[in-house]
Amino acid sequence: MKRLIVLSLLVALSVFAMAFKVIMVTDVGGLGDKSFNDGTWEGIVKAAKEIGAEYKVIQSYEQADYIPNLTRAAQEADVVFAVGFMMTDALFKVAKQFPNVYFVGIDIVPPEGTSLPNVLCFVFKEEHAGFYAGYIAAAMTSTGKIGFVGGIPIPPVERFRYGYEAGAKIYSTLHKKKVDILRGYTNDFEDPKKGKDLTMAQYAQGADIVFLAAGACGNGGIEAAREKMVALVGSDKLVDIIDYVTKNNKGFFAIGVDVDQDYMAPGVVLCSAMKGISMASYYGVKSAWEGTFEGGLKVLGVKESGAGVSPMKYTKGMIPNRVIAELEYLTKLIKDGKLVIPDTEDALKAFQVPAITFPF
Amino acid sequence: MNQKLWSFLVPVLSVVVALIIASFVILMIGKNPITAYAALIRGALGSKMAIASTIVKTTPLILTGLAVGFGFRAGLFNIGAEGQMIVGAMVATAFAINVGWMPAVLAIPLTMLVGMVAGAAYASIAGFLKAKTGAHEVVTTIMLNWIADYLSSYVVTVPMGVGFGTPKSPEIASSAKLPPLMVVQATELTSGIIVAVLAAILMKILLDKTSKGYELKAAGFNPYAAEYGGIKLADNIVLAMAISGALAGLAGTLEVMGVHHRFLGTLSGGKGFDGISIALIGQNNPIGIIFAALLMGALRNGSNEMQFVGVPKHIIMIVQAIIIFLVAADRIVRAIFLRKKVAK
Numbered sequence: 001m002k003r004l005i006v007l008s009l010l011v012a013l014s015v016f017a018m019a020f021k022v023i024m025v026t027d028v029g030g031l032g033d034k035s036f037n038d039g040t041w042e043g044i045v046k047a048a049k050e051i052g053a054e055y056k057v058i059q060s061y062e063q064a065d066y067i068p069n070l071t072r073a074a075q076e077a078d079v080v081f082a083v084g085f086m087m088t089d090a091l092f093k094v095a096k097q098f099p100n101v102y103f104v105g106i107d108i109v110p111p112e113g114t115s116l117p118n119v120l121c122f123v124f125k126e127e128h129a130g131f132y133a134g135y136i137a138a139a140m141t142s143t144g145k146i147g148f149v150g151g152i153p154i155p156p157v158e159r160f161r162y163g164y165e166a167g168a169k170i171y172s173t174l175h176k177k178k179v180d181i182l183r184g185y186t187n188d189f190e191d192p193k194k195g196k197d198l199t200m201a202q203y204a205q206g207a208d209i210v211f212l213a214a215g216a217c218g219n220g221g222i223e224a225a226r227e228k229m230v231a232l233v234g235s236d237k238l239v240d241i242i243d244y245v246t247k248n249n250k251g252f253f254a255i256g257v258d259v260d261q262d263y264m265a266p267g268v269v270l271c272s273a274m275k276g277i278s279m280a281s282y283y284g285v286k287s288a289w290e291g292t293f294e295g296g297l298k299v300l301g302v303k304e305s306g307a308g309v310s311p312m313k314y315t316k317g318m319i320p321n322r323v324i325a326e327l328e329y330l331t332k333l334i335k336d337g338k339l340v341i342p343d344t345e346d347a348l349k350a351f352q353v354p355a356i357t358f359p360f
Numbered sequence: 361m362n363q364k365l366w367s368f369l370v371p372v373l374s375v376v377v378a379l380i381i382a383s384f385v386i387l388m389i390g391k392n393p394i395t396a397y398a399a400l401i402r403g404a405l406g407s408k409m410a411i412a413s414t415i416v417k418t419t420p421l422i423l424t425g426l427a428v429g430f431g432f433r434a435g436l437f438n439i440g441a442e443g444q445m446i447v448g449a450m451v452a453t454a455f456a457i458n459v460g461w462m463p464a465v466l467a468i469p470l471t472m473l474v475g476m477v478a479g480a481a482y483a484s485i486a487g488f489l490k491a492k493t494g495a496h497e498v499v500t501t502i503m504l505n506w507i508a509d510y511l512s513s514y515v516v517t518v519p520m521g522v523g524f525g526t527p528k529s530p531e532i533a534s535s536a537k538l539p540p541l542m543v544v545q546a547t548e549l550t551s552g553i554i555v556a557v558l559a560a561i562l563m564k565i566l567l568d569k570t571s572k573g574y575e576l577k578a579a580g581f582n583p584y585a586a587e588y589g590g591i592k593l594a595d596n597i598v599l600a601m602a603i604s605g606a607l608a609g610l611a612g613t614l615e616v617m618g619v620h621h622r623f624l625g626t627l628s629g630g631k632g633f634d635g636i637s638i639a640l641i642g643q644n645n646p647i648g649i650i651f652a653a654l655l656m657g658a659l660r661n662g663s664n665e666m667q668f669v670g671v672p673k674h675i676i677m678i679v680q681a682i683i684i685f686l687v688a689a690d691r692i693v694r695a696i697f698l699r700k701k702v703a704k
Contacts, residue, residue: 001378007593028626028629057667058664058668059671059673060664061660061663061664062629062630062631063620063624063626063629064413064619064629065415065664067413067547068409068410068661068664070546071409071545071546071547072665072668073666076668093546094545094546096546097545097546151514151528152513152625152626153517153527187509187510187513198537202608225687258408260377265540359599
């Protein structure tokens with residue numbers, strides 16, 4: 001009897017040990033942000049379901065948790081995801097200890113001079129996604145003022161802003177429309193209240209469209225836009241909003257970030273500046289499973305479908321067809337390298353809108 | 361029952377009650393509380409690495425707990441430990457980056473001193489305002505927290521920011537790094553814990569064995585009586601805030617010297633505020649605060665392991681909240697247990 005138990009335990013253990021396992025370790029934000037973390041998770045779940053792998057998420061409470069959590073994850077998983085820029089140092093410290101475990105870093109750049117064959121990092125050209133947001137915002141503003149609400153001013157957030165400002169500048173130069181930009185940071189990625197307050201403040205200063213690059217803080221900003229829009233229109237129905245906006249040519253809008261957030265307030269979220277996070281995490285799991293995993297850094301932009309704009313399911317009717325067509329044309333220019341969106345503060349300052357003539 | 365025993369029993373009973381209540385919450389989300397708590401204990405104390413991480417987490421909590429506890433003893437509610445911790449860490453880092461030429465015997469104590477002085481100076485602003493104008497320290501320290509928060513974000517992105525990556529300062533000189541007591545894989549057990557425990561003992565001596573400590577306590581018990589007795593209140597307020605701030609500053613400094621080896625914008629992670637609950641659980645007693653911090657550190661660290669068995673770490677926040685509630689309202693705990701005794 002005893003032997004039977006031991007045997008069955010052994011079998012159970014070996015089955016357990018054989019299952020391919022993916023663990024995602026998040027920054028302090030955690031799942032439920034409806035943007036960055038959820039986007040990564042979506043790709044992991046999709047890939048894991050396809051190959052029948054186990055998947056789990058571990059949330060960190062503070063910076064001192066990164067190393068213990070990544071270590072624990074590496075002890076039992078085949079693929080460990082470190083999600084978020086803040087985990088850079090911890091990821092490389094831990095990955096060195098576990099050469100047989102694959103690590104995927106999202107929004108992480110290997111520190112100079114470090115390159116490990118078991119670590120694959122993804123970063124995105126947020127400035128490309130930000131460009132769409134800026135161009136559309138500049139086209140749609142009726143007050144001539146648009147806002148930017150960032151989380152902590154880390155490089156990915158800043159790149160969204162560079163693109164946003166460049167996009168607005170391109171529109172305003174090509175169409176000779178004066179557009180001012182308000183900027184603010186919540187210094188946080190978690191508290192929706194902070195995002196809401198700052199968005200409200202920018203509306204009060206005259207902005208009518210605010211781009212929220214602030215993780216879960218942005219959800220509060222979308223809520224602020226919804227409240228203002230409903231107060232203006234007197235209804236939260238999509239048809240009424242579209243009706244009001246097209247008739248009066250004004251409204252209050254938010255612009256979502258990271259994933260397609262248009263659904264969070266139909267008609268109020270003008271568009272979302274998307275980055276291909278779920279695509280990257282999906283690829284990370286699949287390549288580890290198929291044995292094609294290669295360490296290194298991948299930078300994904302418009303060309304690699306790593307950055308773009310949401311399909312604007314609800315708002316397409318409000319945005320003039322001409323703007324959509326112009327964006328198509330500009331996308332092609334970016335892909336061909338004829339239009340370079342600035343990705344640093346200096347590049348943004350030096351940015352001059354090239355002479356662009358639309359073929360229509 | 362005597363007072364001393366009670367001040368020990370209340371926190372202990374509160375923990376037990378909190379764990380029992382939380383186990384119902386765990387049941388409600390469809391998990392097994394026994395598995396969850398087993399994972400909690402395993403994660404907090406089950407391996408060398410677990411113990412090392414628990415102590416790493418405990419170290420700053422002891423110091424912020426002492427900072428707030430010291431303030432309480434002198435009749436001040438220092439909510440600004442968070443800001444003082446940030447400022448202490450920030451200034452200490454700026455100093456420690458440039459001490460490569462110094463031997464470690466000099467660089468380590470000097471860096472600590474710089475961090476403590478910075479924290480003390482920052483807290484003294486609130487102390488000074490209270491002594492001179494009567495501005496309440498709760499209001500001023502909260503405002504100073506925000507100033508420190510935004511200042512640190514600026515510092516790590518612009519003047520002290522380095523490289524492409526997390527907003528962070530450059531690494532401090534290796535002579536200013538605290539030698540680790542133990543290294544398990546990527547986890548380093550910081551020797552800062554020794555400093556933290558020493559600080560607690562020093563605080564106990566200061567409060568219980570010196571005349572200055574007596575003055576500070578007297579001002580805390582009853583400022584009017586103390587003033588009547590010839591104690592200069594204004595001086596004591598500034599001094600108490602400064603000592604409190606020095607402890608908080610040291611908390612941040614040790615995080616830099618022993619754990620991160622650089623300054624990060626989000627370094628404090630609310631540990632200054634945790635100090636309030638730790639001081640409360642430790643009943644403002646330096647030795648009690650050590651154990652309260654250890655409890656909190658162990659719960660937090662263990663909660664990471666709990667996630668691996670599918671129980672969200674927010675359960676620990678519930679436990680924490682119930683403990684604080686019960687300790688704060690210790691009459692409830694007394695009533696529950698005393699009545700039982702009578703009934704028997």
